[in-house]
Amino acid sequence: MSDRLLPWLIPAIITVTVLPASSQVTMPLTVTVSPDRAVLGDTLAIVVNASEQPTVEVAGKALPVFSIGPQQWRAFVATTPLQTPGRRSLVVRAGNETRNMLLWVGDRAFPVQRIWLPAGKDTSGTDFEFDRVAAFKALVTPEKLWQGAFRRPNSGPVTTPYGVRRYYDGVFAKDYFHRGLDYAGAKGSPVVAAQRGRVALVGRESQGFLIHGNTVGIDHGQGVLTIYLHLDQIRVQEGQMFEAGQVIGTVGNTGASTGPHLHWGLYVNGECVDPRSWLAQGWQ
Ligand SMILES: [Zn+2]
Known part of the structure; x- marks a missing residue:
């Protein structure tokens, strides 16, 4: 399997940090969320590129994070009809870098x-x-x-x-x-x-x-x-x-x-x- 995201994984939010010249060997921490229009019941993937194993927290709760390639990790966010639609905080940390972001999960009418x-x-x-x-x-x-x-x-x-x-x-x-x-x-x-x-x-x-x-x-x-x-x-x-x-x-x-x-x-x-x-x- 390719280590790269497939084309349908349209990045919702990408955060890139420009590093100071002294630390150019370190991969900057980037976070990609897909899909970009999730609704209740969907699975969201948080893909993290970093030079060391990150932690991923959604709404204050740590999620399991797994390596899926060189310097690349992933956490899944599971949503269900019992959850409240709307915003969730997303905090990704690796080394001394932190990204604070927001996830959006839209409402959905179930039969x-x-x-x-x-x-x-x-x-x-x-x-x-x-x-x-x-x-x-x-x-x-x-x-x-x-x-x-x-x-x-x-x-x-x-x-x-x-x-x-x-x-x-x-x-x-x-x-x-x-x-x-x-x-x-x-x-x-x-x-x-x-x-x-x-x-x-x-x-x-x-x-x-x-x-x-x-x-x-x-x-x-x-x-x-x-x-x-x-x-x-x-x-x-x-x-x-x-x-x-x-x-x-x-x-x-x-x-x-x-x-x-x-x-x-x-x-x-x-x-x-x-x-x-x-x-x-x-x-x-
Ligand atoms: Zn059944």
Whole structure:
């Protein structure tokens, strides 16, 4: 892969410092943010060129920063429908240089569903499954395993998009949004790895995955993860490496599912983001 940004990564803000003659061997600290018009749900990339490892803080919170080339690093900013649109402070430090900047994340209207729950149906799941899934979502491993764009994990049509908000029995669920895409593939149709990565989670309905159903989670490295729910068959084991497009299981109706479909989620630094930019062109 080229170390240079691809042409679609239009720099939003570039800050360049002219160094005094005495320190010309040091690369000046430059920061590039893309995309330049992010909205809630998008992933923003903060690419830093510097002569030493930088730190990146957004809204006062330090983000994981990884090397992506000679004297070049990157941090991802994950945004979700639950966040407040608008400005966020961005502070990048390397050596004795600091850049103070602002990020802008625009608002976005997400579709709304109204759900009436059947009386007496248990939708609480098990601590076992929620603990395992939470541990998976917290993974941030340093090696970048993916290469280029992500691919759709099933050929079925998308029936529920990312970010849908819900009312349950007429009450707005303020912490709920649809954390992924639903693909209405036929039962038994193949589910493929969206990108190269290592299987970091295998959960089975028979072991207590009552909500998620048969589940596979793939770690793509550098805080990027994908998860595949409600599978029928699982054809992987934890620890296995998979290439993009390899079959990891089949579409099913396991767990809290009302018909065969694949629920597919993409997580960055523990937050569920809209996969659309990852599917369209990915990140270098
Ligand atoms: Zn879903």
